[in-house]
Amino acid sequence: MKLKISKKDLSKHISIVQKAISTRTTMQILEGILLKAKDNILTLIASDTEITIKTSVSALVLEEGEIVINSRLFGDIIRKLPDETIDIEVASTNMNIKCLNSEFNIQCQVSDEFPDLPRIDEIVNVSIKAFDFKEAIRKTSFAVSFDETRVAFTGVLMDIKEDEINFVALDGFRLALKKLRTQTNQSISSIIPARSLNELIKIIENEEAIDITIGNNSIRFNLDNTVFYTTLLSGEFFKYEGLIRENHSTIVQIDKNKFQNALERASLLAKEDKANLVKLNVGESEIEITSNSEIGNVEEFVDSEVEGEELKIAFNSKYLLEGIKIIESEKIILNFTDSINPCIIQEDEDEDYIYLVLPVRLAN
Amino acid sequence: MKLKISKKDLSKHISIVQKAISTRTTMQILEGILLKAKDNILTLIASDTEITIKTSVSALVLEEGEIVINSRLFGDIIRKLPDETIDIEVASTNMNIKCLNSEFNIQCQVSDEFPDLPRIDEIVNVSIKAFDFKEAIRKTSFAVSFDETRVAFTGVLMDIKEDEINFVALDGFRLALKKLRTQTNQSISSIIPARSLNELIKIIENEEAIDITIGNNSIRFNLDNTVFYTTLLSGEFFKYEGLIRENHSTIVQIDKNKFQNALERASLLAKEDKANLVKLNVGESEIEITSNSEIGNVEEFVDSEVEGEELKIAFNSKYLLEGIKIIESEKIILNFTDSINPCIIQEDEDEDYIYLVLPVRLAN
Numbered sequence: 001m002k003l004k005i006s007k008k009d010l011s012k013h014i015s016i017v018q019k020a021i022s023t024r025t026t027m028q029i030l031e032g033i034l035l036k037a038k039d040n041i042l043t044l045i046a047s048d049t050e051i052t053i054k055t056s057v058s059a060l061v062l063e064e065g066e067i068v069i070n071s072r073l074f075g076d077i078i079r080k081l082p083d084e085t086i087d088i089e090v091a092s093t094n095m096n097i098k099c100l101n102s103e104f105n106i107q108c109q110v111s112d113e114f115p116d117l118p119r120i121d122e123i124v125n126v127s128i129k130a131f132d133f134k135e136a137i138r139k140t141s142f143a144v145s146f147d148e149t150r151v152a153f154t155g156v157l158m159d160i161k162e163d164e165i166n167f168v169a170l171d172g173f174r175l176a177l178k179k180l181r182t183q184t185n186q187s188i189s190s191i192i193p194a195r196s197l198n199e200l201i202k203i204i205e206n207e208e209a210i211d212i213t214i215g216n217n218s219i220r221f222n223l224d225n226t227v228f229y230t231t232l233l234s235g236e237f238f239k240y241e242g243l244i245r246e247n248h249s250t251i252v253q254i255d256k257n258k259f260q261n262a263l264e265r266a267s268l269l270a271k272e273d274k275a276n277l278v279k280l281n282v283g284e285s286e287i288e289i290t291s292n293s294e295i296g297n298v299e300e301f302v303d304s305e306v307e308g309e310e311l312k313i314a315f316n317s318k319y320l321l322e323g324i325k326i327i328e329s330e331k332i333i334l335n336f337t338d339s340i341n342p343c344i345i346q347e348d349e350d351e352d353y354i355y356l357v358l359p360v361r362l363a364n
Numbered sequence: 365m366k367l368k369i370s371k372k373d374l375s376k377h378i379s380i381v382q383k384a385i386s387t388r389t390t391m392q393i394l395e396g397i398l399l400k401a402k403d404n405i406l407t408l409i410a411s412d413t414e415i416t417i418k419t420s421v422s423a424l425v426l427e428e429g430e431i432v433i434n435s436r437l438f439g440d441i442i443r444k445l446p447d448e449t450i451d452i453e454v455a456s457t458n459m460n461i462k463c464l465n466s467e468f469n470i471q472c473q474v475s476d477e478f479p480d481l482p483r484i485d486e487i488v489n490v491s492i493k494a495f496d497f498k499e500a501i502r503k504t505s506f507a508v509s510f511d512e513t514r515v516a517f518t519g520v521l522m523d524i525k526e527d528e529i530n531f532v533a534l535d536g537f538r539l540a541l542k543k544l545r546t547q548t549n550q551s552i553s554s555i556i557p558a559r560s561l562n563e564l565i566k567i568i569e570n571e572e573a574i575d576i577t578i579g580n581n582s583i584r585f586n587l588d589n590t591v592f593y594t595t596l597l598s599g600e601f602f603k604y605e606g607l608i609r610e611n612h613s614t615i616v617q618i619d620k621n622k623f624q625n626a627l628e629r630a631s632l633l634a635k636e637d638k639a640n641l642v643k644l645n646v647g648e649s650e651i652e653i654t655s656n657s658e659i660g661n662v663e664e665f666v667d668s669e670v671e672g673e674e675l676k677i678a679f680n681s682k683y684l685l686e687g688i689k690i691i692e693s694e695k696i697i698l699n700f701t702d703s704i705n706p707c708i709i710q711e712d713e714d715e716d717y718i719y720l721v722l723p724v725r726l727a728n
Contacts, residue, residue, distance in 0.1 A: 073632065073659065080629045094660075102629055106660035265444045265466055268437065295437065296458075296470035 001065025001090040013057045014075045019199040021071045022048035032068035034114045037061045055226040066111040118229045120215035130207040136167040136178040137197045144194040145171035152235030155191035174319045179352040196230035248335035254304040256332045262300035266291040267317035278317040313339040314360045323355035365429025365454040377421045378439045383563040385435045386412035396432035398478045401425045419590040430475040482593045484579035494571040500531040500542040508558040509535035516599030519555035538683045543716040560594035612699040618668035620696045626664035630655040631681035642681040677703040678724045687719035
């Protein structure tokens with residue numbers, strides 16, 4: 001293998017595949033990046049067995065070849081080289097790296113043991129606008145469970161229907177749902193590990209659309225120069241649609257920032273107790289937020305437009321706040337039924353996003 | 365106690381005294397800030413028994429008083445309030461905090477148990493330009509030892525002489541010395557904990573000069589609105605002046621950034637071994653840097669102006685790099701005697717800063 005490549009290009013593509021490198025792998029070969037040079041393309045592949053990333057970059061390939069090099073060391077070296085052309089030459093398992101006045105020789109591994117790319121038994125293929133996809137993941141993936149005993153809930157459900165795709169995450173205390181209206185003419189649902197999705201959205205850049213191929217056990221996302229694979233989670237997902245009521249007895253429109261700031265202040269005292277408890281008293285034209293702990297109490301008032309009945313309800317402030325923080329609109333809508341049914345939070349301008357949070361039942 | 369104060373002012377001064385709050389204190393009263401309101405001044409005091417900080421800020425004091433409030437909670441509440449006037453009123457041990465639509469009641473502690481400010485048995489008083497003082501600390505304190513069994517070396521020596529003050533830190537592998545030329549007409553040396561100094565320089569802002577009062581066991585730094593106390597370290601400091609040779613057989617002038625970058629790259633391989641070993645080969649017009657470990661080797665060349673004899677010498681790259689990184693000048697001077705005596709690194713324009721690093725002796 002022998003090639004010339006720009007430092008900036010190589011450095012960027014190393015960072016992309018490094019998203020699939022685990023620091024806790026027990027397989028030494030997976031601490032490495034598989035490099036393949038051919039037809040003036042350098043391909044980089046890395047995998048932690050759950051996530052696999054393959055990315056390609058132009059290079060002047062003078063001699064074809066394949067080799068596996070330690071990811072951390074290779075990345076550190078390339079990033080610290082000057083912004084010039086780098087010469088790479090592999091002889092047997094030695095990689096020689098030259099750039100201006102720097103020369104490295106690094107011991108590599110042969111590529112034979114490196115795992116193959118996941119085989120996708122293609123079932124369904126859909127295309128989603130990159131912007132919509134990133135937003136859907138950002139607005140749902142934070143709500144997954146971290147409880148590894150219920151592994152299906154550590155993922156985001158991608159529920160593909162004929163004319164919409166629902167992204168859903170929940171953990172037993174709250175649920176986040178983002179609906180994308182798009183004609184798919186398909187029907188399939190898959191549970192994608194939240195960790196994988198969070199890595200994936202970091203490497204989406206200027207893509208217009210993402211091509212998604214869904215198999216039985218794995219899913220593939222095609223970006224412009226990068227292919228991202230992840231295993232799917234098995235298990236039954238929650239029947240989320242039954243949870244979302246359409247009729248509400250109290251509907252509140254409130255300034256997002258004012259409500260968030262007041263809740264954050266109130267939760268300073270709520271945090272002192274384990275329950276993180278904040279109480280909302282929804283009045284005619286304002287919400288009163290109260291919280292108390294051994295060390296003191298707090299009372300906050302936030303102006304709001306209230307339609308319907310007055311209501312007292314209590315929440316774990318953490319779950320309420322996480323949903324409000326993710327919203328970008330100036331105003332938000334809070335939909336209540338009563339003090340024991342979930343509150344549904346929506347953006348003022350976007351009815352396709354729903355954040356549902358369960359209240360805490362108070363003794364009397 | 366009853367007062368009105370601007371949120372911004374109060375928030376800023378809480379941050380100042382919080383530098384003296386330890387998260388690991390066993391005395392509950394020291395988790396608090398002592399507040400004293402009198403004569404339209406609010407004074408805040410905090411202490412971790414080593415560092416004590418007292419700071420004062422204008423307020424509209426309607427009723428005098430003293431109280432101790434939990435530092436973390438008080439800081440979090442004030443910082444999260446809107447940028448408006450805050451009303452504080454203390455009745456018995458309850459503090460009522462009001463600001464626009466927010467109202468807190470916080471349980472406080474009486475001030476009786478809060479420790480008194482340290483008494484300084486004044487021995488010596490000097491004044492140092494704030495800018496010079498900050499620079500002297502920044503350029504020396506990183507070089508102290510973290511070995512708590514030799515406690516004197518965990519501090520920075522402030523060695524006051526008739527016409528200069530030397531700030532010195534060392535850890536057995538390297539030494540950093542900054543000389544301030546100033547007429548003091550005094551002679552005393554004190555060892556100040558590096559941790560205290562690092563907190564102190566964070567709160568120096570627009571001060572012209574810092575007034576320093578040195579006692580037997582404590583030292584006091586007077587800033588504009590803030591007084592910073594710290595205990596001194598006892599024990600014998602190293603007789604540092606004998607270490608610094610004046611005659612060198614090899615003197616190298618080298619570009620600081622190029623040398624630093626080359627050393628950083630070389631140390632990527634050095635890091636793989638415990639010794640962090642990099643070898644320098646000082647030639648006629650360049651320095652060759654090499655390093656090797658099980659996984660590979662590296663060779664770097666950096667152009668330089670060399671006066672005197674050629675030389676081979678080895679260092680722990682960590683100690684070499686830390687000294688070079690702290691330097692801001694474009695060129696640096698490396699002074700060598702031979703391969704077993706220290707290298708003295710200086711800035712091109714500032715002969716009053718010395719960074720001395722011991723080489724690693726190689727088995728021929």
